[in-house]
Amino acid sequence: MSKVGEFEELRSLLFSIAYRILGSVSEAEDAVQETWLRFDATTTLPTSTKAFLSAAVTRISIDVLRSARVRREQYVGPWFPEPLLNDPYEDPARSVELAESVSVAALLLLERLSPLERAVFVLREVFGFGFDEVAAAVERSEAACRQLLVRARRHMEAGRPRFRPAREERDALASRFFDALSEGDVGGLRELLAADVTMAGDGGGKSPQLARTVTGTEPVARLLAAGFPALLSVGVSFAAHELNGGPGAVFRDRDGRVLHTLALDVADGRIRAIRLVINPDKLGHLGPVADVWAIDRETRQLMRTMRQPRQPTC
Structure with missing residues (x-):
């Protein structure tokens, strides 16, 4: 399969990762485009295209979020994520996690996390990446990622309602x-x-x-x-x-x-x-x-x- 074909197969996943980290449709689309440019510039194909692209879009999103957080601190009035009509990524095995994680309430809770905590939580809890993949994506040790996830879970659980309706x-x-x-x-x-x-x-x-x-x-x-x-x-x-x-x-x-x-x-x-x-x-x-x-x-x-x-x- 061509590079373009491999990338397009994973585009919906990459957008969904970026949107959950950034809370912005436009910034997520830009992150996905930048990921393509980096992939297209590689001279040798990675062992796992999914791992390479997921790591790339995560790192780009973390960098964007770090600068975006400064702008959001100066934002006039309440800040809400950009509305998303349809999440393009589907995974029946993780449908509950995917649906809950894209809600406005969940995205506002994610805003309380540091960029690294947010990225680790999204990759591990929402998309089910292994700790080795998460560690490679955020360029931290697996032990550090486990600690980041513990802190992220604590913040997220504290703000969630006890019961969600059918x-x-x-x-x-x-x-x-x-x-x-x-x-x-x-x-x-x-x-x-x-x-x-x-x-x-x-x-x-x-x-x-x-x-x-x-x-x-x-x-x-x-x-x-x-x-x-x-x-x-x-x-x-x-x-x-x-x-x-x-x-x-x-x-x-x-x-x-x-x-x-x-x-x-x-x-x-x-x-x-x-x-x-x-x-x-x-x-x-x-x-x-x-x-x-x-x-x-x-x-x-x-x-x-x-x-x-x-x-x-x-």
Whole structure:
């Protein structure tokens, strides 16, 4: 098989490794492209193409993450990973690990780890690489990698919910949520939200976003019931879609351009977090991006008009 053929067979795996380390679709795609350039430049074929490419994309991703962490510390507002519609890599033997590890909640937990801890956890826990392969990829001893994995597991387990719902239960709850959202049904939303539910938006300072994280059933329900029907009234539409392996939706303007995404985190029979990605830099891989500022102005004007008292008629 040609170099191109071998690389293309492993492209989905390489992207999935890079995305979990970086939390960014665009950066993961760049890491995969750089991996190809390094592979193409080799004069002798490695003993294991999979091991060579996996190690290369891991090292590239670690380097990118180290510089990205500095930028993320200066990021305006909450930082969320770029929304992923479909994980291209499939492995029936590790389907549970793959699905859980790509969730927004898991990726945010991974942000707490050092770049090396994150890489070791992804390679070993998610993709099942042997410690010898992990050690070669991160250029550390096997003993050091075992210690890195212990620390990574401790951080990850501390932040995970005790119970995750079955897919059918989760999807049914999400369907009820989007019905109530469309109708502006405060009571219907209230029934689905956890007592400590949080709602936050990632605008990165480049789009309107929530001024702060909103917490609690009543504040979140009322904010949703007031804001989203107004969006629908100015031509915005949404389609439920799996995001990062969980329930979510993609919102578009009247011309079909992407406005933002909304992801739900469901646990213990309730919605515990609602996360919006509004930063246009994080949405370009989903299609043409809407002018979110124009939509915001139009929506605010509509809501002001709706609040104005009607003049009495004679």
